[in-house]
Amino acid sequence: MQAPDGLDDLYQDIILDHYRSPRNQGALEHPHLHGEGFNPFCGDQIHLTMTLGEDGRINGVGFVGQGCSISQASASMLSDQLKGKTLDEAEAFVRMFKGIMQGEEVSEELEEEIGEIASLQGVRQFPVRIKCALLGWTTLQDAIREYRETAS
Amino acid sequence: MYDVSAVRNDFPILSRQVNGKPLVYLDNAATSQKPQSMIDALVDYYSRYNSNVHRGVHTLSMEATDAYELARQKIATFINAPSPDNLIFVRNTSEAINLVAYSWAAANLKKGDRVVSTEMEHHSNLVPWQHAVAEAGAELKLMKMAEDYSLDLSELDELLTPQTKLVAFTQMSNVLGTITPAKEIVAAAHRVGALALVDAAQSVPHIAVDVQDLDCDFLAFSGHKMAGPMGIGVLYVKSEVLEQMEPFLRGGEMVLEVTYEKATWADLPMKFEAGTPSVADSIGLGAAVDYLTALGMDNIRQHEVELTTYALERFKELEEVTTYGPTDMSIRGGVVSFTMGNVHPHDIGQVLDQAGVAIRTGHHCAMPLVRSRLHLPATARASFYLYNTEAEVDALIDGLKTTSRFFGDASSRRS
Numbered sequence: 398m399q400a401p402d403g404l405d406d407l408y409q410d411i412i413l414d415h416y417r418s419p420r421n422q423g424a425l426e427h428p429h430l431h432g433e434g435f436n437p438f439c440g441d442q443i444h445l446t447m448t449l450g451e452d453g454r455i456n457g458v459g460f461v462g463q464g465c466s467i468s469q470a471s472a473s474m475l476s477d478q479l480k481g482k483t484l485d486e487a488e489a490f491v492r493m494f495k496g497i498m499q500g501e502e503v504s505e506e507l508e509e510e511i512g513e514i515a516s517l518q519g520v521r522q523f524p525v526r527i528k529c530a531l532l533g534w535t536t537l538q539d540a541i542r543e544y545r546e547t548a549s
Numbered sequence: 550m551y552d553v554s555a556v557r558n559d560f561p562i563l564s565r566q567v568n569g570k571p572l573v574y575l576d577n578a579a580t581s582q583k584p585q586s587m588i589d590a591l592v593d594y595y596s597r598y599n600s601n602v603h604r605g606v607h608t609l610s611m612e613a614t615d616a617y618e619l620a621r622q623k624i625a626t627f628i629n630a631p632s633p634d635n636l637i638f639v640r641n642t643s644e645a646i647n648l649v650a651y652s653w654a655a656a657n658l659k660k661g662d663r664v665v666s667t668e669m670e671h672h673s674n675l676v677p678w679q680h681a682v683a684e685a686g687a688e689l690k691l692m693k694m695a696e697d698y699s700l701d702l703s704e705l706d707e708l709l710t711p712q713t714k715l716v717a718f719t720q721m722s723n724v725l726g727t728i729t730p731a732k733e734i735v736a737a738a739h740r741v742g743a744l745a746l747v748d749a750a751q752s753v754p755h756i757a758v759d760v761q762d763l764d765c766d767f768l769a770f771s772g773h774k775m776a777g778p779m780g781i782g783v784l785y786v787k788s789e790v791l792e793q794m795e796p797f798l799r800g801g802e803m804v805l806e807v808t809y810e811k812a813t814w815a816d817l818p819m820k821f822e823a824g825t826p827s828v829a830d831s832i833g834l835g836a837a838v839d840y841l842t843a844l845g846m847d848n849i850r851q852h853e854v855e856l857t858t859y860a861l862e863r864f865k866e867l868e869e870v871t872t873y874g875p876t877d878m879s880i881r882g883g884v885v886s887f888t889m890g891n892v893h894p895h896d897i898g899q900v901l902d903q904a905g906v907a908i909r910t911g912h913h914c915a916m917p918l919v920r921s922r923l924h925l926p927a928t929a930r931a932s933f934y935l936y937n938t939e940a941e942v943d944a945l946i947d948g949l950k951t952t953s954r955f956f957g958d959a960s961s962r963r964s
Contacts, residue, residue, distance in 0.1 A: 400955060401900050401903050401904070401951050401952075401955060402903060403568060403903050404899065404900065404903050407899070408955070437912070437916070438911060439893070439894070439895045439910065439911055439926075439927055440894075440911065440912060440919075440920075440925075440926030440927035441893075441895075441926070442926070463893075463926055464893055464895075464926070465893035465894075465895035465896050466893065466896050466956070467895075467896075523899070526895075526899070529895065
């Protein structure tokens with residue numbers, strides 16, 4: 398169905414598709430990293446688990462959550478692109494996405510690289526929803542920070 | 550009754566558009582809109598007689614002081630307080646309750662004492678007591694919410710032990726709209742020698758409140774939810790309690806005589822109003838009270854009962870919608886919290902905003918009630934005031950139908 402007037406940038410088909418069928422659903426049994434994200438403003442929750450391969454790259458991702466379409470779709474898109482990244486690369490990925498949400502231009506090159514995630518640019522027109530879009534990402538950032546603190 | 554369309558003309562904001570649609574403002578439990586007469590009172594004060602109060606012999610200061618104290622008198626009459634001296638001006642309900650916690654409770658709560666509250670409190674009448682009992686080594690016990698969303702009084706006798714020093718409760722829940730039997734609870738508190746504090750933030754704007762009839766010891770409310778300005782609220786305290794209380798804030802304006810060593814306090818209620826008060830906002834609240842009084846609180850209540858009844862009927866058309874709150878309108882205010890299948894309240898609020906309809910989404914500053922009792926992460930909430938219309942309820946329902954069609958598929962697949 399067509400999005401209500403004025404909301405087609407926010408509720409793009411690809412976003413609704415991730416909301417309806419979130420990818421990488423579930424909690425991994427023996428994760429190396431895990432994070433809990435909570436946005437008390439709207440009650441959105443994300444539980445993120447990840448495993449690392451011997452090469453130090455993320456080889457398993459699972460998330461469960463409840464919340465609005467934007468928070469869940471954004472986390473789903475993120476989970477889809479984490480595998481194969483080192484933790485440093487994952488952190489750079491978070492910084493890149495935060496930059497986009499803060500209004501940084503997305504070059505054609507970057508748009509190609511991030512694929513579906515580019516569809517979240519429409520969220521920028523709705524400032525209160527930026528926090529929703531960021532929830533999965535800040536949860537990832539916290540998970541990496543905690544992993545490093547425990548490991549060191 | 551009054552003419553709602555004429556009343557709407559008194560509120561300039563109601564003629565604005567949001568996203569190209571007429572504003573439908575249904576977030577009145579968060580804050581109400583303001584009539585022109587109230588706005589004029591603020592402008593008039595700042596344009597004609599802005600001055601500090603209770604000092605200076607000059608004309609402006611005397612005019613400002615007179616207007617400030619006249620506002621206190623009007624508000625005292627509005628809640629039928631015995632005297633304006635029973636009213637302390639504060640910023641809002643939270644500050645009023647904190648004043649009681651820091652002044653009265655700090656001096657009177659002892660180890661082993663008990664404070665009784667309810668499961669349906671706004672954070673502002675829960676968090677200060679959590680802190681106060683922790684400081685004193687006392688305990689906090691809660692009256693439960695019943696199955697029908699009323700307040701369950703069946704355990705009241707067990708809850709109210711001789712150790713109970715205070716019963717602090719809401720007169721109307723901001724989430725459920727539940728109106729509690731305040732007079733009965735106050736009487737029960739007094740039977741065990743406890744004092745009673747009424748959080749009237751949601752009740753004073755919507756129903757006639759008479760503090761002498763309630764016989765409560767404290768009653769707190771905010772101006773901005775009752776057509777008044779933000780930044781002004783009121784704490785009513787019964788005289789014999791107020792006379793025993795020590796100041797909460799110390800400094801200018803609240804003293805009688807000061808030496809380098811010590812100070813004595815000004816008379817009530819100034820003893821509790823340290824520093825330059827919010828003079829304009831107090832005068833604005835006085836103007837708001839004039840406005841409400843002219844319409845008549847019973848008329849306002851009747852209008853909201855009719856509108857809420859209509860809204861609850863229309864909500865029934867939406868199969869996937871669940872509403873929360875009493876069905877008995879005699880114990881319900883104009884608040885309708887609801888959920889719609891698995892569509893998150895935030896998405897509901899977004900689609901409605903696009904249609905110009907403003908509602909609240911989230912936990913409504915009552916996180917334990919929403920999460921632990923209703924077992925929901927969040928709800929959507931429409932709340933009405935004296936100027937809302939059936940046509941606006943229709944706009945809400947239309948917006949919800951759009952939301953449901955758009956997200957319906959998503960919601961069924963996630964469930």
